[in-house]
Amino acid sequence: MKRRAFTESITLSWTAIKASPLRTTLTSLIISFGIMALVGILSATDALKQSLESNFTSLGANTLTIRNNGGGFFVNNAEYRSNPKISYREGASFKDRMKDTEAKTSLTYIASGTAKITYKAESTNPNTMVTATDENYMYTGGFDLGEGRNFNADDVYSGKNYTILGSETKTTLFGDESAVGKTIRIQGKPYLVIGVLAEKGNSGMFSGDRGAWVTLNYARANFTSGVPNYTLSVNAPSAATLDAVQDQCIALMRSVRKLKPKERDNFSITRSDSVAKSLIENLNMVTTGAFIIGSITLLGASIALMNIMLVSVTERTKEIGTRKAIGATKQAISAQFLGEAVMITQLGGWTGILFGIIIGNVVANQIGGHFFIPWLWIIVAFFISVGVGIVAGWYPASKAAELDPVEALRYE
Numbered sequence: 001m002k003r004r005a006f007t008e009s010i011t012l013s014w015t016a017i018k019a020s021p022l023r024t025t026l027t028s029l030i031i032s033f034g035i036m037a038l039v040g041i042l043s044a045t046d047a048l049k050q051s052l053e054s055n056f057t058s059l060g061a062n063t064l065t066i067r068n069n070g071g072g073f074f075v076n077n078a079e080y081r082s083n084p085k086i087s088y089r090e091g092a093s094f095k096d097r098m099k100d101t102e103a104k105t106s107l108t109y110i111a112s113g114t115a116k117i118t119y120k121a122e123s124t125n126p127n128t129m130v131t132a133t134d135e136n137y138m139y140t141g142g143f144d145l146g147e148g149r150n151f152n153a154d155d156v157y158s159g160k161n162y163t164i165l166g167s168e169t170k171t172t173l174f175g176d177e178s179a180v181g182k183t184i185r186i187q188g189k190p191y192l193v194i195g196v197l198a199e200k201g202n203s204g205m206f207s208g209d210r211g212a213w214v215t216l217n218y219a220r221a222n223f224t225s226g227v228p229n230y231t232l233s234v235n236a237p238s239a240a241t242l243d244a245v246q247d248q249c250i251a252l253m254r255s256v257r258k259l260k261p262k263e264r265d266n267f268s269i270t271r272s273d274s275v276a277k278s279l280i281e282n283l284n285m286v287t288t289g290a291f292i293i294g295s296i297t298l299l300g301a302s303i304a305l306m307n308i309m310l311v312s313v314t315e316r317t318k319e320i321g322t323r324k325a326i327g328a329t330k331q332a333i334s335a336q337f338l339g340e341a342v343m344i345t346q347l348g349g350w351t352g353i354l355f356g357i358i359i360g361n362v363v364a365n366q367i368g369g370h371f372f373i374p375w376l377w378i379i380v381a382f383f384i385s386v387g388v389g390i391v392a393g394w395y396p397a398s399k400a401a402e403l404d405p406v407e408a409l410r411y412e
Helices: 002-019 021-059 088-097 153-157 167-174 216-222 239-256 272-315 317-325 330-366 375-401 405-410
Strands: 063-068 072-075 079-082 104-115 117-119 128-133 145-148 162-165 183-186 189-197 212-215 231-235 267-271
Touching (some): 021 272, 021 330, 063 272, 088 104, 128 216, 162 167, 330 375
Parallel strands (some): 128 212
Antiparallel strands (some): 063 231, 104 231, 117 183, 145 189
């Protein structure tokens, strides 16, 4: 009996929804917009978060990056001093003194951010980054080789005109053809390709697929615009030794830069895991904000749905009176209107979920994330849409159930 009553309520609810297609469409669109905003933003942030975690996992949680601190500082609250760039002499001295430790150290600088790389008739965009580096950078940077080999110490210190290409750069210049052993031109000068990096992907901030890497000393002789600002990367042997290696790096860098005991550090040391945590914390704040915005939108949608359902109750007063006159109970009337509200929110909810996933992944792809199906947010969105339907439909359904059949039949 209960099953039959439930089936009848569902059938009547669906019939009523089909009878007012414009109202149903507009109402469900309000719901779908809120769900789409919620699922879309959360899909994008979750996809980007996964990409960031993947990038920093490949980089290694036990990597330290040493740079000049940027900006400057005041001396005795009067004289302003700029933090000096890390010079080649300082970087080379630091790396040489780290040889006796188990940590691996690499010395690099950006040789050009606007290079054009050519091979026969093919060329890259004239904004390709060229990084001057040494034999340890592939390790400290978390890169893998797709083909060919890495630089060795002799390549670097004898200044050979060798290069390693990112996978995207290789594809642009060579397509499916092997690049190893071929000669390309960077800024018009010849370089022998000895390796190609495995595809790494990017997170919107980091890209290991575009660009080229050249030997440090060859770059020093051939890329001479301005004074280079070198970067040191130190990879500790394990996460357990990271703190000790960091303390050692601070002491050694202060010694290399000849800082007095009372002088502040004029360089910075960044841990890869701390950068990842900071970025992910910011993304969590975005996620919270998105949830609040989506919730406010859905609150407005539920109020709109409640008003529409109240209007529907008023317009169908005679219908309710007729049903009650032929024996419909309060529960049956209430179930019908509550069912209508839940069905409308489900139509809007699943439409919003679908478009939210599509839009979220399009945005994530543009900022460097990967395709992601947010199962958690799909489940959350489903229950939210059901909840909105119940909350928004409860009062109109109760009002419909309490109508007096005699008065309802007299309603004009």
